[in-house]
Amino acid sequence: MNKVLVTGGAGYIGSHACKALRAAGFTPVTFDNLITGWQDAVKFGPFEQGDLLDRAALDAVFAKHEPIAVMHFAALSQVGESMQQPGRYWHNNVTGSMNLFDAAVQAGCNQIVFSSTCATYGDQDNVVLDENSSQNPINAYGASKRAIEDMLRDYEVAHGLRHVIFRYFNVAGADPEGEVGEFHQPETHLVPLMLDAIAGKRDALTVFGSDYDTPDGTCIRDYVHVCDLVDAHVLGLKWLADHNDSRVFNLGTGKGFSVREVIDHSREVTNQTVPIVEGPRRPGDCTKLVSGSHRAEVELGWKPQRSTLKHMISDAWRWHQTGHYDV
Ligand code: UDP
Known part of the structure; x- marks a missing residue:
């Protein structure tokens, strides 16, 4: 069994x-x-x-x-x-x-x-x-x-x-073979919302808060x-x-990216502009969440292979363009 x-x-x-x-x-x-x-x-x-x-x-x-x-x-x-x-x-x-x-x-x-x-x-x-x-x-x-x-x-x-x-x-990101991918209804996550905005399927992406204590004022995530x-x-x-x-x-990967950095990478990957508007903070959001994965690497032998922003956004964008689920 x-x-x-x-x-x-x-x-x-x-x-x-x-x-x-x-x-x-x-x-x-x-x-x-x-x-x-x-x-x-x-x-x-x-x-x-x-x-x-x-x-x-x-x-x-x-x-x-x-x-x-x-x-x-x-x-x-x-x-x-x-x-x-x-x-x-x-x-x-x-x-x-x-x-x-x-x-x-x-x-x-x-x-x-x-x-x-x-x-x-x-x-x-x-x-x-x-x-x-x-x-x-x-x-x-x-x-x-x-x-x-x-x-x-x-x-x-x-x-x-x-x-x-x-x-x-x-x-x-998403399965590179395109068998499965990300879709939530309603969608609340940064990357799919941004790709929808780039593709004109939604209004501009709202950046939730630009006054955090980070270099560019937006939240940092890993x-x-x-x-x-x-x-x-x-x-x-x-x-x-x-x-x-x-x-x-x-x-985690030990590297954090701000919302603005994710937007910049998405612009590069898709070669299209990302329509954004600045909005207030979202209740419950932490300023920064970043972790190393030392324990997982040493004790499990885990080796992240695809966790660069470019790779993740490219795979998500490819999945997005299959139109599996359209908003
Ligand atoms: N975020 C944003 N606009 C959105 C959705 C998310 O600015 O429309 C920000 C959010 O405030 C957080 C980051 O993007 O700093 C990641 O949010 P997400 O909801 O994707 O994941 P979470 O960190 O909540 O698990």
């Missing part, structure tokens, strides 16, 4: 993870409620439509497929929305994860790869973060993910549920190619098979 249950497998990162899992010889079983995911992104293994808040549906999937491990991507993930509707984030993300972990324990599946976030760190005055940095989230999304990390630690002690936690920085990110997840599964332990890994 080599099945891996992938919650959120119909979403952006989950669908790329399913492709990587299949390439590594696993069978990804997607569990997704299709609220933010897309059924036609499920191409690499079986699909089970269901919701993490439905414990009976989870029990049925574990019984049917007997997965050896779970990759848990399914979550609400918009910082701004989480500030307006925190209850939805706590209920969906935290209660949903608790159902998943309870179902896994009951089924005897004791390996979880969990997608957490750099938003758990909060604002930390221009430091390059590592896994031991303090976690003081400033938005409900980050707080909900930190709570799930805490839950995993308790479940390991009580029930032997071993886990690898990946704290992502900003994910961008961008990782989605294919590099999901490669780390497959390595995380191998790590769980080889160790009798749990571990946290940051997935």
Whole structure:
């Protein structure tokens, strides 16, 4: 049996993870409620439509497929929305994860790869973060993910549920073969919104705040190619098979780019102007989130291959031009 249950497998990162899992010889079983995911992104293994808040549906999937491990991507993930509707984030993300972990324990599946976030760190005055940095989230999304990390630690002690936690920085790019890519509805992320604006599919990109304490006044983020990110997840599964332990890994590049720098790179890659307007800060945004990936490189053997801005924006632009999903 080599099945891996992938919650959120119909979403952006989950669908790329399913492709990587299949390439590594696993069978990804997607569990997704299709609220933010897309059924036609499920191409690499079986699909089970269901919701993490439905414990009976989870029990049925574990019984049917007997997965050896779970990759848990399914979550609400918009910082701004989480500030307006925190209850939805706590209920969906935290209660949903608790159902998943309870179902896994009951089924005897004791390996979880969990997608957490750099938003758990909060604002930390221009430091390059590592896994031991303090976690003081400033938005409900980050707080909900930190709570799930805490839950995993308790479940390991009580029930032997071993886990690898990946704290992502900003994910961008798309499968270079164009089988899957990024599409959220509504879209809130910088790179796809910018490409839509360049292609004239949306109004100008609004830059959320130009008065941050950074060299050009805009927020700084650390961008990782989605294919590099999901490669780390497959390595995380191998790590769980080889160790009798749990571990946290940051997935970043150690290099930060401001919103304006991302815009400049996009202009170069697409050879087109980026229409922008300057707007106010978005509630919940940190000034700077950048991390090295020393631990992932040394302990997992993770080598990001495609995580330059140019590579990410080129792959995202190629996917964008296929018109798979048009706004
Ligand atoms: N951003 C922006 N305009 C947009 C969307 C995003 O200026 O329309 C900025 C946002 O404030 C942040 C960065 O781009 O500094 C990345 O935001 P995104 O939503 O892509 O990811 P997040 O950092 O929230 O995970």
